[in-house]
Amino acid sequence: MSDQAFYSGLQAKLETLRNDGLFKPERVIASRQGAEVVAQDGRTLINMCANNYLGLSGDEQTSTAAAAALEKYGYGLSSVRFICGTQTVHKELEQKLSEFLGTEDTILYAAAFDANGGVFEPLFDENDAIISDALNHASIIDGVRLCKAARYRYANNDMADLEKQLIAATEAGKRHKIIVTDGVFSMDGTIAQLDKIVELAEKYGALTMIDESHASGFMGKTGRGTHEHCGVMGRIDIITGTLGKALGGAMGGFTSGRKEVIETLRQKSRPYLFSNTLAPMIAGASLSVLDRISKSTELRDRLHENTAYFRKEIERIGFTIKPGTHPVVPVMLFDAPIAQKFAARMFELGVLLSGFFYPVVPMGQARVRVQLSAAHTREQLDTVLKAFEQAGKELGILKNQ
Ligand SMILES: *Cc1c(COP(=O)(O)O)cnc(C)c1O
16 A cells, blocks of 8 residues: 555546546446336336347346256355366256257356457467457457467458458468457447358368357347358357356356367366356256247247337437347447437436447447347337437437427
8 A cells, every 4th residue: 555656546547537428337226137127216217228138137037047056056166167166057058058059069158258268379379360350349359369379350340351361361371260250249230241251261261250249049040149140050160159148147158169179178278277167056047048049939039029120110210220130229329429418318218228439439420229128018119219209309319300
């Protein structure tokens, strides 16, 4: 406690964040997660900003499955996986995830952040090349930093640039090349062009990896993910993803792929070797979620109906959205102060939303991001749309106004 300059330096930096409007306050919820949540002040809000795509966070069946696993396997293991932290429920979940994703084997992590953080370094070295989309998730960027492979970056979703980088890596004589992309980019709801990526990978002898955090459980006809959506199931080398979004919403992550890849990760991946095992109640609840969505596509179908309805109606009211089909719907307001005012007004009107502006999105691209859920009722969506219309009129930002 003798270096006062350290603490006053931090205070000054925090003050700058506040003054620049970049400080991120926490919004405290006093209820379960769901289509509606209760704020700390007791107000009920319709929640339009959770990654709760299938409505399984806070869901009764999920909680019951977690409670059953808690009862059977206990609270935790006080161990990493390879010492004494592996229970039957972990092995069952790894097998079930492999079946669901159409892969050979799967390894669990405490978070997708860890899965991405621990996937590159054990598999690639300075002789290899990682070719990464410019908008990939922070955890991929950090994972790549921990690895000695050469880094190549291509412009978001730009297949011509990807090919350029593949050529550059080939000309540099790199031994193995891997193309890495988010399956879905969460700021725009953009879906990666996996059909084209797989074609390019085959043309240049490269491997492929996708992060399915915003896709597992609901993209594709039966919810397997972006690889199903794009018709390339079985042709992706490595899939990472989270159990903390659509697949139950608690926490946990995974890496899935060929046996020898997963086995290597079990031997060498640092977040797996040096961090505690996933709590058994989360593994148990995740198993129940996978069972449920493998038996019926009802939740996935309802999510996509809600998404199509919201996308159509919000445009009819006079808002501009980024076109697409994903349940992430960026409602474009362009101007940062307007986006802030808009989100604040929506909060007063009983809708929980988040605004995004520079530097999270490019300058002049400020927006509020709506995320649909299977748990939203048509009535709730209509209430939200009315609030959008009212706030839009008040701020004078509707087309044809
Ligand atoms: C949310 C997210 C992660 C992190 O997931 P956690 O399991 O919460 O660590 C990783 N990658 C992408 C693309 C994400 O959207």
